[in-house]
Amino acid sequence: MKRLPMALGIVAVGSVILAGCSAPAENGDGSVTITYTNFISNDGNEQNLQKIVDAFEDANPGITVEVTTLPYSDYGTALQTDLAAGTQSDVFDLEYANYAEFQANGVLAPIEVSDPSVYRQSVLEAYQTDGTQYALPSSFSDVVLYYNKDLFDAAGLDYPSSDWTWADEKAAAEKLTDQAAGVWGDHQPVSFYEYYKVLAQNGGKFLNDDGTAVAFNTPEGIEAAKWLTEKSGTVMPTIEQGQGTPDFDTNLFKDGKLAMLHTGIWVFGAVADVPFGWDIAVEPGNTQQASAVFSNAVGVSSSSKHIEAASKWAEFLTSSDTMVDVRLDSGWELPPISDDAKLSVYLEKGAPENRQAVFDSLDGIALPPVAAAGQTEMQDIITEELVEAQAGRKTVEDALASAEQRINAVIGG
Amino acid sequence: MSVGTLGAGLTTPPAPARTERRPRRSRIRYTLTVLAFLLPSAIPLTAFVLAPMVSAAWVSLTKWNLLAPPVFVGLDNYAKLLSDPKTGAIFLHTLYYIVGYLPLVYFGGLALALALNTRLKGRSILRGVYFLPVVTSWIVVALVWRWLLNPSTGVVNTALSWVGIDGPGWWADPAWAMPSIIIASAWKDLGFVMVILLAGLQAIDPELLDAARVDGAGWWRRLFSVVLPLLSPSTFFVVVISLINGFQVFDQVYAMTGGGPGGSTQVVVQQIYDLTFRYGAAGEASALSWLLFAVVLGVTVVQIVGQKRWVTYG
Numbered sequence: 117m118k119r120l121p122m123a124l125g126i127v128a129v130g131s132v133i134l135a136g137c138s139a140p141a142e143n144g145d146g147s148v149t150i151t152y153t154n155f156i157s158n159d160g161n162e163q164n165l166q167k168i169v170d171a172f173e174d175a176n177p178g179i180t181v182e183v184t185t186l187p188y189s190d191y192g193t194a195l196q197t198d199l200a201a202g203t204q205s206d207v208f209d210l211e212y213a214n215y216a217e218f219q220a221n222g223v224l225a226p227i228e229v230s231d232p233s234v235y236r237q238s239v240l241e242a243y244q245t246d247g248t249q250y251a252l253p254s255s256f257s258d259v260v261l262y263y264n265k266d267l268f269d270a271a272g273l274d275y276p277s278s279d280w281t282w283a284d285e286k287a288a289a290e291k292l293t294d295q296a297a298g299v300w301g302d303h304q305p306v307s308f309y310e311y312y313k314v315l316a317q318n319g320g321k322f323l324n325d326d327g328t329a330v331a332f333n334t335p336e337g338i339e340a341a342k343w344l345t346e347k348s349g350t351v352m353p354t355i356e357q358g359q360g361t362p363d364f365d366t367n368l369f370k371d372g373k374l375a376m377l378h379t380g381i382w383v384f385g386a387v388a389d390v391p392f393g394w395d396i397a398v399e400p401g402n403t404q405q406a407s408a409v410f411s412n413a414v415g416v417s418s419s420s421k422h423i424e425a426a427s428k429w430a431e432f433l434t435s436s437d438t439m440v441d442v443r444l445d446s447g448w449e450l451p452p453i454s455d456d457a458k459l460s461v462y463l464e465k466g467a468p469e470n471r472q473a474v475f476d477s478l479d480g481i482a483l484p485p486v487a488a489a490g491q492t493e494m495q496d497i498i499t500e501e502l503v504e505a506q507a508g509r510k511t512v513e514d515a516l517a518s519a520e521q522r523i524n525a526v527i528g529g
Numbered sequence: 530m531s532v533g534t535l536g537a538g539l540t541t542p543p544a545p546a547r548t549e550r551r552p553r554r555s556r557i558r559y560t561l562t563v564l565a566f567l568l569p570s571a572i573p574l575t576a577f578v579l580a581p582m583v584s585a586a587w588v589s590l591t592k593w594n595l596l597a598p599p600v601f602v603g604l605d606n607y608a609k610l611l612s613d614p615k616t617g618a619i620f621l622h623t624l625y626y627i628v629g630y631l632p633l634v635y636f637g638g639l640a641l642a643l644a645l646n647t648r649l650k651g652r653s654i655l656r657g658v659y660f661l662p663v664v665t666s667w668i669v670v671a672l673v674w675r676w677l678l679n680p681s682t683g684v685v686n687t688a689l690s691w692v693g694i695d696g697p698g699w700w701a702d703p704a705w706a707m708p709s710i711i712i713a714s715a716w717k718d719l720g721f722v723m724v725i726l727l728a729g730l731q732a733i734d735p736e737l738l739d740a741a742r743v744d745g746a747g748w749w750r751r752l753f754s755v756v757l758p759l760l761s762p763s764t765f766f767v768v769v770i771s772l773i774n775g776f777q778v779f780d781q782v783y784a785m786t787g788g789g790p791g792g793s794t795q796v797v798v799q800q801i802y803d804l805t806f807r808y809g810a811a812g813e814a815s816a817l818s819w820l821l822f823a824v825v826l827g828v829t830v831v832q833i834v835g836q837k838r839w840v841t842y843g
Contacts, residue, residue, distance in 0.1 A: 196806055197806075199595060200595035200596070200811075217594075218596065221594065221597040222597060355701045355790075356680035356701050357680075357681045358682070490808065492807045492808055493807070496803075496807070500789065500790075500791060500792065503790060504790075507790070509703070
């Protein structure tokens, strides 16, 4: 039942009791077992991760890696509970958005990287604080514009290209929408993750320089918010019609009922077998091009008894040739390496044809804003206010003004 | 719903009066026997209820993001909660839920219990059927109701459209999201209330009803003058349990709306969850837990004191 004060208490008590019993896994013969908790392999890539583990164990006799895989939706809560109780694994996955908070709270051990040049510099630097590496990027991916070639052909329109702007996208979306036939022109989620990006595409900024106040309540910010929220009901389904529920957009695209879709390259696999032609393009910007880049990373627990072995595994998992081969072979997210020659294999892996767009998107990057405090609450507030505007219960101006006030109260204190 | 510890306390017969003084040795023996019987429930109660509550009280005096060590801040969390307008809003949402849910589930359960207390054919099967949702996971029930109440493709709005009614946006609309949760909750808990009231109905001596009938009392008269007064201990139990569960409403909110849209279904426990696991404010969440505990305790004490006015035993 809902024993709520107790749930919290259990975390508290757990942290006292369990902290004492995370037994060091020192085996009798000097070999060690390290633990690794991840979400990156969940839902289809478990075997691929196992290949990397096997290769690591072969190359490092005496170190065994014990893997725990959790679904992404449960991962954050599970990790936070583990950290509170001191039961976290030696190595664990983290996201860029959480990195700053984890680092500041002393959760992460510094990692000595034997060969930093293997990594893509920009991605590697994202996990450095004051010049010290506290986590290693395990993959990166970006968001592109998917489009249904058949629908474009039927409407007699040119395919999206890298020089498109919002105006081009809007014009095409309006022509492609045929509500009577249940066909929609465009889909872009209304959320924090889209908003900071379209803001950058419009030359705006989400936060001030020290992350203590928002900077989006400007004419550019309002225009960007309108670009997101006004699709709903015109070229994109409304919330009442299902927009915003999990996988709604991908399924609509797979059913051939959606002409353009803004989503990440991690959906390649899911749409691979559709019975119509499709491709991708760099996301159109307004005043400039800006794409969302996401990277996952692994950190080594600062309380690990085997920091050295754990760091070795973290480095192998994020930079070894085995990892590169496995990821490129399987179409799992991109390896965070600097060697473009190795990555070129990726371009010839079949649909979508224009895989170059994945790399072209990296020319203009919008990184998520990181607040001085209250990151998650900030994200929740802006999403909630934008959805209010999308549903027509507030004007975009009112929603942004309300978001500004609420977020500043959270992150400024 | 939990029939838990409170139920046991409410229905325990009064302790037998001491008859004579026992010899000392046999008294010790008696005490030890009692303790031995209590131990199996006392140990988990201490480990999983009392100890966590006490440590939550300590956490409520700290600022703790679950990552760095907690920092003692005294009563700051309580002060912050009491001055934050959001606290009032989440308690109001919770109250809204209770006010909508309680009458619905009680009168629905009563109607079912009365109907299934007759010689209706196949009543055992029906009792089982109505009890099924009670033992079904909230996640499953929430998904089914989200689907039933889907604004555009749901069964409910489709049926409404056949009779010319343009159905509301249910969980997608701030004005209808809480009613959606209330309907789903009442549907799920109906069977539980029915079983408790059915047991109470069956404990009523048929001779009393026969006597009333002989005296010329009709069905309604018998219901109000005989059945409901004799059912009042069961009613009391149902109301106490439902109120406590109502204040702690969480699973269905988490699974159906997550507190949205626009924060319209943000109830107390959802806020406790968000504060702890999303916003890294476990201290504030613990303080809110204790505030909720105080409110529930206050309401329950009022009910127990007030029961003397309307509950008839025997």
